[in-house]
Amino acid sequence: MRFILPLFLLSLPLFAGMENLSYLSSSGKKITYQVESGKLIVRLDSDEKKKAAVEKAGYKIIERLSDMHYLVSCSTGLKVSSAIDSLAKMSIKASPNKIYGIKSLPNDTALSSQYYLSKISAYSAWEYETGFNSLVTIAVIDSGISAAHSDLSSKIHSSGNVSISANGLSGPAANDPPTPACYHGSAVAGAAAAATNNAAGIAGVSWGAKLLSVKIFNDSDCDISCGDVNSNGCVTSDSAIIKAVSYLKGLHGNPLYGKIVANLSLGGAGPCDSALQAEINDAYSKGMIFVASAGNDSSLVNSPANCANVIPVSATDENDSLSWFSSRGDAMLNGVAAPGENIYTCALPNTYANDSGTSFSAPIVSGVLALMWSYKPALSNSYLTEIIKKSADDLGERGPDSLFGWGRVNAFRSILFISDNSSFSSSKKITAFPSPFSPSKDGVINFYVPQEIVTSEMKLYIYDFNGDFIAEVKNFSWNGKNASGIDAASGAYIVLTKTDKGKASGKFLLLR
Ligand SMILES: [Ca+2]
Ligand SMILES: [Ca+2]
Numbered sequence: 359m360r361f362i363l364p365l366f367l368l369s370l371p372l373f374a375g376m377e378n379l380s381y382l383s384s385s386g387k388k389i390t391y392q393v394e395s396g397k398l399i400v401r402l403d404s405d406e407k408k409k410a411a412v413e414k415a416g417y418k419i420i421e422r423l424s425d426m427h428y429l430v431s432c433s434t435g436l437k438v439s440s441a442i443d444s445l446a447k448m449s450i451k452a453s454p455n456k457i458y459g460i461k462s463l464p465n466d467t468a469l470s471s472q473y474y475l476s477k478i479s480a481y482s483a484w485e486y487e488t489g490f491n492s493l494v495t496i497a498v499i500d501s502g503i504s505a506a507h508s509d510l511s512s513k514i515h516s517s518g519n520v521s522i523s524a525n526g527l528s529g530p531a532a533n534d535p536p537t538p539a540c541y542h543g544s545a546v547a548g549a550a551a552a553a554t555n556n557a558a559g560i561a562g563v564s565w566g567a568k569l570l571s572v573k574i575f576n577d578s579d580c581d582i583s584c585g586d587v588n589s590n591g592c593v594t595s596d597s598a599i600i601k602a603v604s605y606l607k608g609l610h611g612n613p614l615y616g617k618i619v620a621n622l623s624l625g626g627a628g629p630c631d632s633a634l635q636a637e638i639n640d641a642y643s644k645g646m647i648f649v650a651s652a653g654n655d656s657s658l659v660n661s662p663a664n665c666a667n668v669i670p671v672s673a674t675d676e677n678d679s680l681s682w683f684s685s686r687g688d689a690m691l692n693g694v695a696a697p698g699e700n701i702y703t704c705a706l707p708n709t710y711a712n713d714s715g716t717s718f719s720a721p722i723v724s725g726v727l728a729l730m731w732s733y734k735p736a737l738s739n740s741y742l743t744e745i746i747k748k749s750a751d752d753l754g755e756r757g758p759d760s761l762f763g764w765g766r767v768n769a770f771r772s773i774l775f776i777s778d779n780s781s782f783s784s785s786k787k788i789t790a791f792p793s794p795f796s797p798s799k800d801g802v803i804n805f806y807v808p809q810e811i812v813t814s815e816m817k818l819y820i821y822d823f824n825g826d827f828i829a830e831v832k833n834f835s836w837n838g839k840n841a842s843g844i845d846a847a848s849g850a851y852i853v854l855t856k857t858d859k860g861k862a863s864g865k866f867l868l869l870r
């Protein structure tokens with residue numbers, strides 16, 4: 359499997375050690391980019407005469423990058439552009455050492471506990487869309503999101519959060535900032551769209567999606583763990599869900615809320631009753647998307663996941679096996695699977711914990727849909743529903759089945775399916791699997807290089823974020839050791855290749 363992807367070059371603030379170069383594009387526009395000052399990549403072809411000539415001219419060879427290219431430093435103060443010109447006069451080709459930025463690797467400190475992000479190829483999806491392109495709101499119809507959680511507060515809408523009584527007799531009443539009846543809604547919200555790249559806690563599937571808390575449980579019925587406290591049960595009802603759906607359909611498309619993905623990590627045995635179905639149909643006809651957890655009773659898919667126009671989500675484990683508890687049946691033919699075991703997410707009061715259940719599979723799918731809708735806001739709910747199924751990784755028996763639906767969701771493929779082909783053919787990207795790469799667990803990281811530049815003597819070069827050379831890779835896989843055979847440190851890395859057919863680059867995280 360090889361993907362053809364765009365090269366991602368970023369404009370970074372100018373740091374010490376960098377220098378700006380510019381060129382005129384074909385349309386005559388001046389394009390400025392950043393290069394490492396005082397360094398060049400020089401083609402010396404392992405030719406001793408050329409090496410001697412370059413050193414005689416005052417350059418210093420720092421490192422052999424490949425059989426063709428060497429990293430060379432200029433004499434002090436010499437501009438990169440001047441150095442390239444003077445070497446050209448000696449018939450020696452030199453290129454600047456261009457600086458590559460990393461946009462899509464978040465810095466959240468608990469990332470290494472979130473196996474589910476690499477499992478659904480979120481890192482690759484984020485190369486294209488992190489959820490900030492256009493406004494999508496994930497409405498969490500649940501026990502309420504805690505605005506006191508530091509990895510959620512910045513993601514929650516400042517108005518529009520509501521509470522509805524569990525029997526639907528009162529509300530929607532404003533609940534701004536929202537308060538939770540118990541932990542569940544916050545854990546669900548965190549998996550979908552926790553504050554990401556904030557150097558704390560977890561990353562959400564969608565960095566940009568906003569959260570709306572629609573609380574349909576009574577505070578007085580639940581303890582913090584969603585246990586019963588008064589013999590009424592910490593439960594809710596169809597009448598409360600109907601009110602929630604009716605409320606949200608009035609917000610969908612409002613510029614304050616954008617597109618709305620409603621997440622229902624709730625379930626009850628039995629069919630989808632006609633009243634609830636009619637309400638969902640009406641909101642769906644107005645463009646909303648509904649995602650619901652299949653259920654945890656290892657029996658038939660629960661309601662509302664078994665309603666038409668709802669995407670049911672079953673749970674998988676770290677090895678893509680169906681979770682023993684996951685509900686199943688023909689209703690799954692409308693849905694997909696997502697990781698639902700040991701999902702490291704937000705907990706109360708302001709902490710994190712592992713949670714299991716289809717409750718945590720559904721928001722992963724809601725997060726992917728939010729990424730897709732942000733990326734392509736013009737697409738319809740029915741089209742996105744179609745694509746999230748078709749782009750899933752098929753599991754179990756071939757094709758859609760009653761356990762995994764259309765397969766385990768794959769964020770990267772979902773984004774690829776809705777991107778313009780043109781944006782993927784104009785430039786090329788190396789994709790790393792798995793990313794993040796944990797050498798102790800996975801042994802090697804594999805690189806996928808666009809087919810059209812692959813040659814028989816393909817070599818890949820790995821650099822750290824400072825631009826320092828780390829390792830040369832053959833056969834498309836790397837064991838995490840640098841050129842001296844020492845384990846490379848945790849961090850962000852860049853992989854580059856260049857052949858006579860073209861060049862490509864990619865980036866990945868290494869976590870020890
Ligand atoms: Ca975070
Ligand atoms: Ca299947």
